[in-house]
Amino acid sequence: MRRLGGLLEKELRHHGALLAMLLAFVGSIDLVLLFGASVGPRTITMLEAHANFTRVFLPLVALALGHRLVVREYHERTQRFLEALPVRRIEVLAVKLGLGLAVLGLVAALSLGASALAAATREPLTLRWLGLVALRTAAIVTTLWSALFAMGLLGRWRVPTYLAIGLVLVFLDQGTAFEVGRFGPFGLAGERLVLERFAVPWEELGVSAAIAAGALALAITLALVDEGSVAESLAKPMSRRERIAVGVVLALALIGFEVVEPRRDKPVYAMVHPQTVHRPDARVSVQHVDPSLRQDAEALADAIAGDLVRAREALGYRAPLGPVHVASRPSLPAHARESVALADRADGVLVRAPFGAPGFDAAGLRAWLLERVVDHATEGRAAFEPNAWVRAGSAALLVHERPPAPGLAAFHRRHRAPRYEALARYRRTEERFGAEVARALAASAAFAFVEVAGSDAWWAFAREVLAPPPPGVFAMLRPTARARFEAAVDPAAFDAAWERALTAPSDVPRARGWIAIEPAEGRLRAVRWGVRFEAPPPPGARCALAHAELGPFDEVLADADLAREEVACGALGEDGATLAGGGYGAGDRALFVVELATGGAPVRLLAERRELD
Amino acid sequence: MTEPLVETRGLVKRYGKVGALAGLDLRVGAGEVYGFLGRNGAGKSTTIRVLMGITKPDGGLVRLFGEAVRGTPVHLRQRIGYVAQEQTFYDWMTAGRLAKFVSRFYPTWDDAAFAHHARAQAIPLDRKVGGFSGGMKMKLALALALGHRPPLLILDEPSAGLDPVARREFLERVREDAERTGRTTFFSTHLVDEVELVADRVGILDEGRMRYEGSVAELSARVRQAVGLVGEAPLAPGVRRLSDRELRGVRRTVYEAEHPAAFGALGLALEPLPLEEIFIEMVRR
Numbered sequence: 001m002r003r004l005g006g007l008l009e010k011e012l013r014h015h016g017a018l019l020a021m022l023l024a025f026v027g028s029i030d031l032v033l034l035f036g037a038s039v040g041p042r043t044i045t046m047l048e049a050h051a052n053f054t055r056v057f058l059p060l061v062a063l064a065l066g067h068r069l070v071v072r073e074y075h076e077r078t079q080r081f082l083e084a085l086p087v088r089r090i091e092v093l094a095v096k097l098g099l100g101l102a103v104l105g106l107v108a109a110l111s112l113g114a115s116a117l118a119a120a121t122r123e124p125l126t127l128r129w130l131g132l133v134a135l136r137t138a139a140i141v142t143t144l145w146s147a148l149f150a151m152g153l154l155g156r157w158r159v160p161t162y163l164a165i166g167l168v169l170v171f172l173d174q175g176t177a178f179e180v181g182r183f184g185p186f187g188l189a190g191e192r193l194v195l196e197r198f199a200v201p202w203e204e205l206g207v208s209a210a211i212a213a214g215a216l217a218l219a220i221t222l223a224l225v226d227e228g229s230v231a232e233s234l235a236k237p238m239s240r241r242e243r244i245a246v247g248v249v250l251a252l253a254l255i256g257f258e259v260v261e262p263r264r265d266k267p268v269y270a271m272v273h274p275q276t277v278h279r280p281d282a283r284v285s286v287q288h289v290d291p292s293l294r295q296d297a298e299a300l301a302d303a304i305a306g307d308l309v310r311a312r313e314a315l316g317y318r319a320p321l322g323p324v325h326v327a328s329r330p331s332l333p334a335h336a337r338e339s340v341a342l343a344d345r346a347d348g349v350l351v352r353a354p355f356g357a358p359g360f361d362a363a364g365l366r367a368w369l370l371e372r373v374v375d376h377a378t379e380g381r382a383a384f385e386p387n388a389w390v391r392a393g394s395a396a397l398l399v400h401e402r403p404p405a406p407g408l409a410a411f412h413r414r415h416r417a418p419r420y421e422a423l424a425r426y427r428r429t430e431e432r433f434g435a436e437v438a439r440a441l442a443a444s445a446a447f448a449f450v451e452v453a454g455s456d457a458w459w460a461f462a463r464e465v466l467a468p469p470p471p472g473v474f475a476m477l478r479p480t481a482r483a484r485f486e487a488a489v490d491p492a493a494f495d496a497a498w499e500r501a502l503t504a505p506s507d508v509p510r511a512r513g514w515i516a517i518e519p520a521e522g523r524l525r526a527v528r529w530g531v532r533f534e535a536p537p538p539p540g541a542r543c544a545l546a547h548a549e550l551g552p553f554d555e556v557l558a559d560a561d562l563a564r565e566e567v568a569c570g571a572l573g574e575d576g577a578t579l580a581g582g583g584y585g586a587g588d589r590a591l592f593v594v595e596l597a598t599g600g601a602p603v604r605l606l607a608e609r610r611e612l613d
Numbered sequence: 614m615t616e617p618l619v620e621t622r623g624l625v626k627r628y629g630k631v632g633a634l635a636g637l638d639l640r641v642g643a644g645e646v647y648g649f650l651g652r653n654g655a656g657k658s659t660t661i662r663v664l665m666g667i668t669k670p671d672g673g674l675v676r677l678f679g680e681a682v683r684g685t686p687v688h689l690r691q692r693i694g695y696v697a698q699e700q701t702f703y704d705w706m707t708a709g710r711l712a713k714f715v716s717r718f719y720p721t722w723d724d725a726a727f728a729h730h731a732r733a734q735a736i737p738l739d740r741k742v743g744g745f746s747g748g749m750k751m752k753l754a755l756a757l758a759l760g761h762r763p764p765l766l767i768l769d770e771p772s773a774g775l776d777p778v779a780r781r782e783f784l785e786r787v788r789e790d791a792e793r794t795g796r797t798t799f800f801s802t803h804l805v806d807e808v809e810l811v812a813d814r815v816g817i818l819d820e821g822r823m824r825y826e827g828s829v830a831e832l833s834a835r836v837r838q839a840v841g842l843v844g845e846a847p848l849a850p851g852v853r854r855l856s857d858r859e860l861r862g863v864r865r866t867v868y869e870a871e872h873p874a875a876f877g878a879l880g881l882a883l884e885p886l887p888l889e890e891i892f893i894e895m896v897r898r
Contacts (some may be wrong), residue, residue, distance in 0.1 A: 078702070
């Protein structure tokens with residue numbers, strides 16, 4: 001014990017300052033994460049701060065510990081001094097292993113403790129729930145430290161090993177049916193880390209224990225075999241030849257990986273309800289549930305099937321588009337669509353829409369679906385902000401014979417001159433004026449393009465912008481959408497045609513939205529809002545204040561993220577309305593949107609990100 | 614010779630295909646100062662690493678303090694003071710802190726003994742070891758090795774890298790300590806003058822085997838040279854020719870006898886050789 005105490009004291013004296021700094025650092029990080037969780041609009045539980053810490057910062061702490069406790073000892077060859085003392089190698093190893101585990105465990109425990117304390121003030125915690133989180137965390141800590149401890153003993157080969165493991169995991173995840181995120185320690189650290197309240201993850205725990213045991217066996221073998229000469233020789237600096245070899249192998253692996261582009265064969269989602277129209281050749285299913293909607297469903301399925309074929313031809317995709325699944329949801333407003341995430345990362349696009357309902361815009365849904373399908377085919381590249389308008393414009397060209405919703409495009413023209421920036425900054429246009437206005441603007445631009453340069457020129461342009469992703473390392477070499485646009489069409493002629501297209505009278509009433517932030521009780525602030533119409537609002541017009549608290553980052557908020565307070569426009573009056581139960585206080589940041597709906601999709605009269613004084 | 618404190622019989626150690634020790638027999642008596650002489654790569658450090666339990670032999674017998682061992686156990690290592698060839702101390706520790714750290718591993722640690730050796734060698738205990746010269750580190754290593762009053766001191770080429778003055782001071786301190794305490798001292802070197810200066814007995818290691826083991830005086834008596842020999846002189850029983858070569862126009866023939874008396878049968882006028890010449894003749898290919 002005296003020997004172990006001596007070794008432990010040595011480690012603490014050597015690394016004590018770093019450990020203290022590490023604890024202070026992780027403490028501050030934890031506070032930031034707790035703050036993020038407390039203000040995050042999508043936070044389910046405050047324990048999410050602990051989950052984020054475990055996923056991101058715990059591995060970094062483990063890496064730092066592994067470097068200090070293991071790598072440096074061998075790299076500086078001070079293990080030779082220890083070997084000359086009357087102490088067993090296994091004792092030296094055990095002290096380092098135990099100390100690293102204790103520190104990492106302490107860091108994880110502090111994170112969990114802080115999150116649990118914060119959570120206890122806001123939500124009902126149960127012992128079983130906390131116990132499960134602690135159990136998962138303990139398993140993650142043990143597996144992580146065992147693995148990094150073993151890696152530390154690989155000396156100069158540890159970084160190439162990290163890279164190799166990373167590449168293999170990415171390959172397995174993307175190229176095979178194996179889901180890394182559900183495997184062993186990755187499964188433990190997944191979204192269920194702090195959300196699972198009842199079930200003990202026996203399988204993941206078992207796999208993690210096996211990995212930890214394997215890593216420890218590797219560490220002990222490396223440290224003890226041939227009297228430690230293996231670990232000692234591995235700790236020598238990498239020779240130039242080795243560095244070149246590792247660089248070449250890594251580069252070849254990356255290029256090979258990108259060229260081969262492994263694709264997982266995802267399970268295809270299937271609609272199994274008997275009241276479903278299938279178009280298997282076109283990979284379209286429309287579930288109507290209500291038998292009276294059968295004809296509507298069939299018409300919609302046929303139309304979508306035709307859209308998919310035309311889009312594939314026009315955009316030059318090799319693989320068939322889809323699959324597309326549409327489910328009827330009559331309770332939704334006529335213009336609304338709900339995109340649904342498929343379970344188990346199944347392949348396809350699933351959407352709920354109120355087809356068959358009065359005022360339902362089937363063409364609008366089809367164009368919107370095409371956008372989702374193109375996103376799917378391009379792995380999200382089409383949704384990249386500078387490309388998004390091309391996606392929306394292409395969908396409009398495929399579905400509509402003439403520019404849809406010219407009134408909405410003209411509404412935009414009322415506030416902004418038609419410039420390419422409004423298209424390129426598509427997300428901001430959506431946030432300020434509403435998604436349907438942005439879509440109508442993109443459609444008007446696409447039709448103007450076709451008018452000036454012809455349909456073939458548009459599709460050649462769209463094929464380049466909306467092409468499936470090239471190998472990642474080459475993606476940055478591709479020209480931007482704007483550069484392609486300027487090469488494909490005469491900008492002056494386009495501007496003129498676009499301007500003409502936007503002169504149509506808008507059917508959106510002339511009105512201005514306003515908001516006012518007023519002091520309320522203490523630090524609370526009242527949000528008053530209203531709409532000033534130039535002429536009395538049309539009967540049935542609805543006005544709404546949509547709002548959401550903003551986190552520390554300026555992320556784009558989806559429509560579904562906003563809370564809404566809706567009233568008849570006529571009832572607003574000069575003084576407007578005060579947001580009930582807004583709960584905003586001084587120092588908060590929030591997005592406020594004043595919307596106006598006159599039958600179709602709402603347009604935004606005002607959208608402001610404000611920091612409340 | 615007294616009861617051996619260190620003994621190996623047929624000691625074998627291989628590193629892959631390379632044989633480091635090929636049946637080494639070695640005996641170091643209690644209270645002796647034993648010089649372990651050999652060329653670089655002869656297996657000296659491997660022998661010491663085996664004795665220290667740092668590495669395990671592939672075959673043969675090791676006996677320490679009369680106890681047969683395989684991989685020297687901790688309780689025996691606690692009775693050995695060891696000075697390695699290369700000092701890999703923790704640079705961030707002061708000499709005093711290092712001594713405190715080392716003391717935790719030796720039940721017989723004596724602060725006064727360490728302080729005595731540190732003071733005698735003018736080691737600054739409050740300075741970080743990272744700032745020490747090679748000579749100072751070696752002195753510190755010796756003070757640490759003697760700090761627990763071990764009955765056996767093992768030094769692995771301790772003077773390598775030291776300047777002549779530091780080397781001489783170091784060896785005199787080892788000799789003086791051995792004489793004062795009667796401590797058994799086993800040190801390896803490839804420098805013959807060190808053996809002459811310090812050792813009672815010498816072992817010459819060549820290609821992993823003991824080439825000679827005995828006193829320095831006996832070694833001098835067993836190897837002789839004939840200068841200016843003409844023709845081929847016949848060998849006598851118990852005598853073998855080590856070398857026969859011409860140097861600057863003078864022929865020199867070196868003989869080794871099992872017993873000095875055997876030289877008489879040669880009937881030649883033989884001259885003694887310096888110890889360094891003897892060592893070179895014995896290990897030269």
